[in-house]
Amino acid sequence: MDSVESNALRLLSLIVKAAQLDAHQHAERHDLLRQASALLWWLEPESPPRTIADLRSCLSLPLEQWLDSRFRQGYQGALQFADEPTMLCNAIALETNPRVGWERVQQIVKNVRDLCRTRPRGDDEYRLFRMFLIEHGVVDADRSLDFLIPLQVSFNSLYEPIPQHLIRLGQVYLCPGCGWPMEIRRHAVSCGAHWCEQAVGIFQWMDDDLVSVRTAKVIPPHPAKNKYRLTPPLWTFTLIPGLLELRLRDGISRLGVSAELWPDVDQADLRFTLDDRTYSLDAKVWHSTKNLGQHLASTPLTDTVIVIPDYQTQYLHTLDEQCLPRQIMSESQCLRWVKKLCQR
Secondary structure (H helix, E strand, O other), X not given: OOHHHHHHHHHHHHHHHHHHOOXXXXXXXXXXXXXXXXXXXXXXXXXXXOOHHHHHHHXXXXXXXXXXXXXXXXXXXXXXXXXXXXXXXXHHHHHHOOHHHXXXXXXXXXXXXXXXXXXXXXXXXXXXXXXXXXXXXXXXXXXXXXXXXXXXXXXXXXXXXXXXXXXXXXXXXXXOOOOOEOEOOOOEEEOOOHHHHHHHOOEEEEOOEEEEOOOOOEEOOEEOOOEEEEOHHHHHHHHHHHXXXXXXXXXHHHOOOOEEEOHHHHOOOEEEEEOXXXXXXXXXXXXXXXXXXXXXXXXXXXXXXXXXXXXXXXXXXXXXXXHOOOOEEEHHHHHHHHHHHHHO
């Protein structure tokens, strides 16, 4: 990584940290934006320096409107809404430094995985746990979660109160793609995941109704009282990629091949066998394929095929260059590959 790219990542980290601070943390935010202003001037010496006030106002504007594409790592969207960090902001923080949230997720999942490996029906229990997280972006506080007790998982390690800025007149609007509370912006509404924006589109207000731009269907509200949402790291690293894992399983099954999710208590995301040969898949859904490439390049090499969403197909060549000799495919490419394996 050259000095410009390294400093661009540092710049992104500074403005994300500033956007994540509480509104009353003026001194801390001022210091972060001061550093960001100096670094941005170093990166763009031909442009006039950005004032701290200007950068502060930019946090609520889409990155593509004020930050050069060389420094955005492929991210698009605003970092703040109503003085609160957006899900894009949190996603950037997690992807630019995966250890921040990944270690928390890994510890929770690892504890469950290790326990399940010692239990007679551990494979089934682990699969139930993972499926529950994918299918329940929001849960009611009164819901019975007794199955978590033998897995030694606390409710508070998985779920958190829904932030007030996601609640409108006591109601929340759940994303049809992932079931997470959507960010209620003035015009466009979505959960903040590129996966969901591609799968179900965005939504807009028509009078008091929230309507799908793609289908014109009305999205019903849900009472926010006693509702909790999956924590952002689990949403980012478990729920969203889990949606791709389910699609891959279903697509492979339609080809007449039995595909198993999280086999042998999570030895892979997906595994199937053809002609006595076993293949493993690992689904990755990141906002930034550039940061995904850096992450993959720093992890041990395996025979597992990495699968990314179709809407990121254009970045496959770059990922291949970053991660050789790993095998990386889009969802559609993966299904075509499996079909060819079936025809041998």
